[in-house]
Amino acid sequence: MSHFAIVLAAGASTRIGTCKTSLPWGDGQTLLTYQLEQWLSVGFTPVVVLGSQNSDKQKYCPLGSLAVINPHANSGKTTPLLTGLQHIPHNFEILAISAVDQTRKLDIYQRLLLAHKSNSGLITAPTYQGKIGHLLLFNNRM
Numbered sequence: 001m002s003h004f005a006i007v008l009a010a011g012a013s014t015r016i017g018t019c020k021t022s023l024p025w026g027d028g029q030t031l032l033t034y035q036l037e038q039w040l041s042v043g044f045t046p047v048v049v050l051g052s053q054n055s056d057k058q059k060y061c062p063l064g065s066l067a068v069i070n071p072h073a074n075s076g077k078t079t080p081l082l083t084g085l086q087h088i089p090h091n092f093e094i095l096a097i098s099a100v101d102q103t104r105k106l107d108i109y110q111r112l113l114l115a116h117k118s119n120s121g122l123i124t125a126p127t128y129q130g131k132i133g134h135l136l137l138f139n140n141r142m
Contacts, residue, residue: 002092003044003113006084007035009100010051010070020101021050021057032060035103040064042109044096047087049080091140098135112137 009021009032021032029037032048039046046065050057051073058067068087072079081097088095094116108126116124116137124137 002089003042003094003096004088004092005039005044005046005096005098006081006088007032007039007046007048007098007100008080008084009054009057010049010073010080010083021054021060025103030060031103032057032100033062035098035100036060036062036065038104038106038109039096041106042113044094047084048100049084051080093140095138095140096135097138102134104135 021030023031025031025034036046036048040062046061048061048065048067049070050067051070053073055069061067066087068083070080070083072083084097094113112124112126112135115121116139120139121137122139122142126133126135
């Protein structure tokens with residue numbers, strides 16, 4: 001099974017004033033650790049993209065995840081995604097894309113993955129009251 005999740009965590013967190021990745025979340029975890037563990041629990045290899053300003057947060061990445069540093073953090077909002085994509089094998093089955101502050105409980109990941117596999121969709125996104133939400137799952141054919 002080759003499922004990967006790019007977790008975007010390279011932002012400067014200017015609005016919140018502190019790095020989001022290290023915010024407390026759950027039972028003694030950080031926001032980053034919580035999300036990565038959810039992905040690992042559903043069989044995804046999380047690839048977390050950090051910026052140079054928060055590269056020290058690699059210590060919060062559990063075994064089984066991969067932390068990469070976006071060397072072009074000041075070159076636009078697409079550069080973290082492009083950096084993450086460089087670390088995903090071309091023959092992946094499913095790719096998820098989420099931001100570090102878009103955490104979901106395990107059952108949401110499981111339901112979304114089941115829906116994606118059941119419908120053989122190219123892209124799967126959750127909806128709530130008719131509106132598309134986050135996170136997105138992509139089939140390799142996309």
